[in-house]
């Protein structure tokens with residue numbers, strides 16, 4: 319465990335707000351997709367919120383993250399605004415990517431969120447490159463590379479761990495191990511039970527965290543961030559997590575039992591954290607209620623904004639290919 | 642006589658070839674227990690076991706390479722790449738190895754591998770899940786490229802691809818999976834095109850899903866403008882059946898090629914150049930090509946529609962060609 323890292327009351331409230339925002343955002347996505355307002359492959363982050371929130375809270379606003387195909391939570395946790403996010407998912411001109419990227423390519427470069435990616439593991443080298451440039455420019459920025467357990471079987475993961483290790487790059491690799499890659503269970507596709515062990519082969523520091531425990535994730539990531547900023551090199555953190563939803567909306571989930579899913583969902587970290595805040599006298603039940611209502615109202619406003627925004631005109635389709 | 646969807650026809654081809662030859666194996670992401678995200682391998686792992694129908698990790702370059710190694714040592718692997726966009730991860734093994742091993746080794750090995758994958762836009766999947774990369778593979782000596790548009794062709798061509806002793810890139814289209822047809826049960830050799838509809842004024846060469854847009858356009862051209870289109874589906878893009886295409890152009894004296902792959906340096910311009918070289922004296926107009934816009938595939942449907950060739954674009958181009966000619 320890292321040395322003592324204090325978590326203020328304000329930070330705890332912030333953790334809750336962010337996790338709740340992500341949860342509600344994803345529920346809205348689930349509602350809009352069947353209506354045809356959102357289209358294409360869309361992957362929600364319900365169940366994994368604590369990982370993005372705990373990890374991104376350990377960063378400065380000008381640090382970088384690189385996300386995955388399951389990127390909405392990362393985007394929100396790195397300071398993304400709901401209006402341009404929802405507008406992007408609805409394909410509108412006011413979206414973060416003018417409606418060109420959509421769910422799988424959401425990016426908010428101004429907040430240091432260097433993009434989601436539809437190609438599994440393809441973000442890992444990009445993140446490694448962001449860390450390379452920070453080291454080169456001596457700007458003390460740190461990068462987090464998010465990816466799944468499935469992605470850790472791709473060559474780029476192994477090559478980047480090696481690169482980050484030999485060049486002592488200021489990067490934290492965060493594996494969100496939710497146990498499945500689409501329908502394939504990690505136990506039949508992955509040589510190790512704990513992805514963190516793979517760090518050993520690259521002489522890299524590593525840690526395993528409970529992916530439902532936002533405070534633990536925050537502490538472990540903060541420690542890794544501090545070492546990265548001090549020039550002490552990269553860390554691989556494995557967060558054990560679970561995706562509550564199917565891989566895609568409408569997934570029949572034949573690859574995992576109903577009882578498994580129900581038992582995992584019954585241990586909902588978001589509800590637990592809410593209770594914890596009340597128990598620690600940080601927020602009262604009624605304060606929690608008003609926090610929730612405020613977030614829900616913001617989300618409604620963002621959805622309305624997205625619906626009312628125009629599409630980018632087709633005449634501009636080929637803009638932005640070259641600078 | 643049975644009616645099957647494109648996905649079911651592919652499934653049947655896999656099933657029949659696996660039953661015929663126990664050296665045929667299938668590997669890829671989610672192809673086993675689940676039966677493939679496109680449902681083309683449903684039931685095969687249950688029938689042929691996990692030894693022959695293998696769920697792989699997300700390691701495209703390595704499992705494709707592994708299949709190539711198995712192919713030169715006695716197996717006949719079929720590999721599924723879930724979306725053609727991810728085939729780019731395996732290009733070293735496909736372009737540097739599969740396509741060249743036999744040649745480099747002086748003809749000493751055979752590389753009987755089929756890489757089946759899915760191309761095309763239309764589902765709002767944006768730039769990483771919507772590309773049409775067929776032209777890229779047609780450029781590489783040593784690869785065969787197949788792109789079926791109907792359930793019967795999909796089945797017949799996949800069976801031929803599996804029996805083929807050379808690497809085949811077999812490209813399905815994601816919008817075609819639900820398409821139904823009573824199967825003709827024909828054996829369809831690689832490299833044979835098909836005249837889908839006879840006509841006299843212009844030859845339309847249309848691939849994969851574009852065949853349907855060309856047919857719809859041809860209906861309107863006939864009805865509203867009394868223009869008669871002959872429509873050819875090449876079915877195999879490499880090697881391509883130039884004999885049939887050139888024969889048709891010599892009859893109609895005009896040609897338009899339509900594909901979803903973007904136009905720049907694409908298969909359409911190649912077809913146009915060969916037709917022009919061989920039938921110049923018969924042509925009343927330059928051979929034209931409609932391809933996708935030279936642009937990554939965008940997400941919103943407004944933008945996506947602007948990139949993919951449309952029926953209207955085909956109609957207007959045909960009219961323009963014939964008015965000028």
Ligand SMILES: Cc1ncc(C[n+]2csc(CCOP(=O)(O)OP(=O)(O)O)c2C)c(N)n1
Pocket residue numbers: 387388436437438439465466467468469470494496498499500565670699701723727730
């Ligand atoms: C290179 C590549 N191969 C395959 C896919 C299809 N695909 C999309 S998500 C996914 C599973 C990813 O699993 P994991 O990395 O564990 O992330 P999770 O979805 O569980 O968050 C796969 C195979 C892809 N997008 N990119």
